[in-house]
Each structure stands twice: as structure tokens, then as C-alpha cells.
Amino acid sequence: MSEHTQTVLNALRKAPQFATVETVDSITRLGGLTNLVHRVEMGDTSVIVRIAGDGTDAYIDRSIEAHNAEAAARAGVSPQVIFAEPESGLMISETVPDIETMTPDLFASRAGSPARAGAALAKLHTSGEAFQFRFELFAMIEDYLKILSTKDVNLPDGYDEVVAAAAPIKQVLEAGDITLAPCHCDPLCENFLDDGTRMWIVDWEYSGMNDPLWDVGDLSVEAGMNAAQDAVLMTAYFGRTPTAAETGRMVIYKAMCDLLWTLWGLIQHADGNTAEDFWAYSTARFDRCKSLMQDPAFQSHIDAVRAC
Numbered sequence: 001m002s003e004h005t006q007t008v009l010n011a012l013r014k015a016p017q018f019a020t021v022e023t024v025d026s027i028t029r030l031g032g033l034t035n036l037v038h039r040v041e042m043g044d045t046s047v048i049v050r051i052a053g054d055g056t057d058a059y060i061d062r063s064i065e066a067h068n069a070e071a072a073a074r075a076g077v078s079p080q081v082i083f084a085e086p087e088s089g090l091m092i093s094e095t096v097p098d099i100e101t102m103t104p105d106l107f108a109s110r111a112g113s114p115a116r117a118g119a120a121l122a123k124l125h126t127s128g129e130a131f132q133f134r135f136e137l138f139a140m141i142e143d144y145l146k147i148l149s150t151k152d153v154n155l156p157d158g159y160d161e162v163v164a165a166a167a168p169i170k171q172v173l174e175a176g177d178i179t180l181a182p183c184h185c186d187p188l189c190e191n192f193l194d195d196g197t198r199m200w201i202v203d204w205e206y207s208g209m210n211d212p213l214w215d216v217g218d219l220s221v222e223a224g225m226n227a228a229q230d231a232v233l234m235t236a237y238f239g240r241t242p243t244a245a246e247t248g249r250m251v252i253y254k255a256m257c258d259l260l261w262t263l264w265g266l267i268q269h270a271d272g273n274t275a276e277d278f279w280a281y282s283t284a285r286f287d288r289c290k291s292l293m294q295d296p297a298f299q300s301h302i303d304a305v306r307a308c
Helices: 005-012 062-074 104-109 113-125 137-149 159-175 212-222 227-238 244-270 278-294 296-307
Strands: 026-029 036-042 045-051 081-085 090-094 181-183 192-194 199-201 208-210
Touching (some): 005 036, 005 045, 005 090, 062 081, 062 090, 062 181, 104 113, 113 181, 113 192, 113 199, 113 212, 113 227, 137 159, 159 278, 159 296, 181 212, 208 212, 212 244, 244 278, 244 296, 278 296
Antiparallel strands (some): 036 045, 045 090, 181 208, 192 199
């Protein structure tokens, strides 16, 4: 049993259908950088119990998360939500059987996984579901900076210069005729569950209506995909070879997601989150962002988007 056994049992019993549960077969701690996540086995029933981490209500709206998680389940890409308590951040959902929780190494070695991920994202984005919340990249950067201004933490050297260099990119993206879609917005590898036939997507904390190519670019970054993997991902996503402008948007978002998650990581660092070395996480993402934006090919992607 987990060291959090009693906490998990108390949370489980908040769901009406589990209110009288006295004992369970097993409680297994799963991954999670900011929350307590456990799989609970009870006879023929298996559920995931997610307990929100301390302080996460400062930047996550749990009511929106619950709405979007249920919409994603209707879209056929996410497990069914059994119970949600937005005021506490508790969520209980069905377990997907016989899956591998993806990692960068598995995306590189597990045959067909980039294509299955691309197909899953396309299924979500074309589902017709309407997510609550509009994921606005540059507004979120401003919001995270405001949160950080209240905390005792420094920004990596050169951050202001990189944010300034991103300003023209904002104008190029906003000038495009982009149809917003329901997006995950935080496609860490570990949020993809692969059963070898289809890819499931979980964890809708940051989800909202967004340019769908944000999800594709962000997943490429998180999985450390190379050019060949990117080509498979994008071809599976579109069902065809992408245009130069589509590829350009995806590459731009690879840089912008690192810019955004640098700040998110600094918030975790300032909050004393010990799940990871968030200072190292933030500086590594920031350095990768700078490297991509300083690549001579980056301007050609911006030009392709501007020309469409």
C-alpha cells in the first residue's frame, strides 16, 4: 500500500458509488509532478484517484478542468470521469487497461507511437467538442510573470530579451486565420497512454480552446522527437504531408512552449515543489528555447506562416 493510503481512501469515499468502501486490494502511486495520483484496485474495479497538489489552485481552475476532461472522454480520447470535486481538485476516473505510460524513450522505440499520438490529437481537435477556457499563450506568459512577481525567485539570464524577441512572433500568429480547437495544451509524454493500437490522453489541467498545432509542437518538444519522428507525427495528424505554413506553426510552438513552461517551472521552484529539480527544469527549457529561436532556419518558418 502507498504511504498515502488513508488519504486516498478518504478521497475515494467522496464518490457516492464508493462511499461505503472499507478496504481495497491495492493502492499504487503513479507519476505526477504536482498532484498525488494513485491507481486503486477493488475486485473487478480499477480507478485512478487524483488529489490536487497544494497551491495549484493559484493557477488551475478545477471546474474548467472537470468540464474539459468530460468533453475529452466524449471525444473518445480520454478515460471516463467517475467523480469530480472542483472545490478540492479531487478527480476519480476509469483506468485504461494494458497500457504503457509514454516517455521520450518509448516514443523513440515503441513502433508506431508518434503516428498514434498524431491520430489521437487529430481526433480530439476535430471532435467538435467545446472546451471551456481560451488558452492564450502570451496572456499566460503575462499571468505567470505576475505570479512570479509575488515570489522570491529570479528569472534565467536573458529571459527579458527572449520575451522581447517573441513579440513579432505573436503578431505573425495572430494575423493568421486559425480555427481554434479543443486542445490538451500540456502534452507531456506521460499524459499519453499507449495500448499498441490507440493512444489515450489524460490530465486536462491546462486544457482549453487553442491553435491545435500548439499540441503537436509541444508534444514534439516533450518527446524529444527528431525530424523523422516529426514527419510521422505530422503526416498522421493531417492524413497528408503538411504545408510549409503548418510546419512553420508547429516549429514556432516548439519554441514558445519552452518559453511558457520555463515560467511554470519557476513557479514550482518558488513554491518549493520537490517532485523535481524545477530550477534545472526551467533553465534547460529556456536554453532549448533560445537555441531554437537562434537557429537560422527559424526565421524561414516565421516567413512561411506570415506568407500563408
